[in-house]
Amino acid sequence: MILILNINYMRTDPHAVFSQLLESRDLKCTRQRREILDYLLRAEKHVTAEEIYRDLGRRDSALGRATVFRTLRLLEDAGFANGITFADGRKAYEHKFSRPHHDHMICVDCREVIEFSNPVIERLQDSAAREAGFEPLWHRHEIFGRCRKCARRAPVRKRGNK
Amino acid sequence: MILILNINYMRTDPHAVFSQLLESRDLKCTRQRREILDYLLRAEKHVTAEEIYRDLGRRDSALGRATVFRTLRLLEDAGFANGITFADGRKAYEHKFSRPHHDHMICVDCREVIEFSNPVIERLQDSAAREAGFEPLWHRHEIFGRCRKCARRAPVRKRGNK
């Protein structure tokens, strides 16, 4: 799934690196792919496929839903983007250009995403993997809860069958 | 989403605790709910809704798909079960009766799930949350990679657009 794990060279121009990668795999550098990467770069936050489609899909030169999904998968596979999955299964993406690795706290009420990172945790999880003979490729460390604002507002509510 | 977080009292009979909870919420203790809880207790591993339906759904006294999903959600909401989400979005559940908290390493090739736990990581993530004013409810710490067996077999393969 992940081809490029150490993407430090990405400090150079993202578009250049992207077209390099495409070329190296005999893939084509199309307007749609450039626009989606661009969208991700400008966003500087997590965006869903639907958001991208909403914003780029209805214009003079539009693009289709399928292309958004295909391109996001391409970007993730290539290590250019990072997907997080909400508790309900929906996914959102962020680009990885010259951003250090980090994990997420996700508010279950308002969906705010707070980034955190802790090198000690990283080290500990690596050694846990090593002990188990497990070869880690990537990980997902997400804390679900309530952000400062939402925690102040309401207590957790009950829910029965329906 | 989570109602009961400290479930240490679950060292007593799970069925008793379950019907207690149901009663306290004016919910009914039906055959289907008991069977599904029972299935989870016997399984002692992660099972999907589909597996439960496959095994319990086609018998003299069967139960429907919808009931499986409704009951799993009920169990998760009540803190009796724990859901993990695979990279592709599918979910699987395990019961939480008298099992200490743990996280998972998931093999991307064969889907084997290895449990791990590290109290230091837990502490560090709690303080990370506290610093951000975030009230943690639960978390998901999953390391994706390849288990000992699969790591030995094959290198990671490439993939393009289709």
Next chain:
DNA sequence: ATCGTTGCAAACGGTTTGCAATTCG
């Protein structure tokens, strides 16, 4: 010109829901 790519719409797969029939308390 060639082959990857796109867009559409239909298919998909897991999950949820509306509703009438059933069951628990």
Next chain:
DNA sequence: CGAATTGCAAACCGTTTGCAACGAT
């Protein structure tokens, strides 16, 4: 008895796919 629950099938919703038209190299 009455409210909660079930089972069914249809609806949902995000995502994927088949295919003919298109476009990058």
